[in-house]
Amino acid sequence: MxxxxxxTTGAPAAVSKxxxxxxxxxxxxxxxxxxxxxAGFPDKQGSIDAAIAVARNGANxxxxxxxxxxPVMDGAVIQAATTQALNNGFRVEDxxxxxxxxTAETDAAVMVMTYWNPVxxxxxxxxxxxxSEAGGAGLITPDLIPDEAAQWFAASDKYGLxxxxxxAPSSTPxxxxxxxxxxRGFVYxxxxxxxxxxxxxxxxAAEAVVxxxxxxxxxxxxxxxxxxxxxxxxxxAAYADxxxxxxxxxxxxxxxxxxxxxALTKELSSGFDAPATTETVSL
Numbered sequence: 001m002x003x004x005x006x007x008t009t010g011a012p013a014a015v016s017k018x019x020x021x022x023x024x025x026x027x028x029x030x031x032x033x034x035x036x037x038x039a040g041f042p043d044k045q046g047s048i049d050a051a052i053a054v055a056r057n058g059a060n061x062x063x064x065x066x067x068x069x070x071p072v073m074d075g076a077v078i079q080a081a082t083t084q085a086l087n088n089g090f091r092v093e094d095x096x097x098x099x100x101x102x103t104a105e106t107d108a109a110v111m112v113m114t115y116w117n118p119v120x121x122x123x124x125x126x127x128x129x130x131x132s133e134a135g136g137a138g139l140i141t142p143d144l145i146p147d148e149a150a151q152w153f154a155a156s157d158k159y160g161l162x163x164x165x166x167x168a169p170s171s172t173p174x175x176x177x178x179x180x181x182x183x184r185g186f187v188y189x190x191x192x193x194x195x196x197x198x199x200x201x202x203x204x205a206a207e208a209v210v211x212x213x214x215x216x217x218x219x220x221x222x223x224x225x226x227x228x229x230x231x232x233x234x235x236x237a238a239y240a241d242x243x244x245x246x247x248x249x250x251x252x253x254x255x256x257x258x259x260x261x262x263a264l265t266k267e268l269s270s271g272f273d274a275p276a277t278t279e280t281v282s283l
Contacts, residue, residue: 017137018185035059036246040085053262055106058269066114103135113140128155138162146182186220233271
């Protein structure tokens, strides 16, 4: 989808912040690096500091994940981090403070990744309004399908927010086309069937998923799940428009704090520059 997008309600077209971030990276001869961090981990201020660190070390887009008590897609590392955030008293309302603090200090596009129930409980319009007021770019919604997203279409058009849907190796051509049409910003290509987690290699299915989305008309497709080292970044950058890293960054934040997550982001970002013959140690 283009940076200036039509919408489903007839309102003026919204400018996509995440598309602009991807296009800015492309203009610089790179692909976009997208960093996932849980809101409220290791605590509220710590999650803000970590996000600012990744932005200053090469991340073009930041995904702030809302902790959820019954995650479907999250692996052990992210589940443990979100459980800690919930035990520390994280509330959904805190995500708006976190997004506002990050956008005040960085130029990165800040997306919120969330299961749909917390949005529904607050109210789709209310959630969208508050996210827009905080400077957020939009939502990544792993368990929401376009068929059931009428309220989200309306609210995202009303407040100028990106809406990112997922496609996977199991997606039918019809489902891919529907997801591409519904998306504003970038399509999230899931490289594997399973939960999040760092892996030693990127699934061979990733390139085919990206190709299917591009063939369906997606202008920007970014790959997530299983990325943990700069060699993965380099591999994915050959065919995708962006690379999404989560578990490896959360583990670095857990084990080494803000300094470690910033250093890993810088190392991952170097994957866009390294020659194809260079090998790096898996992180």
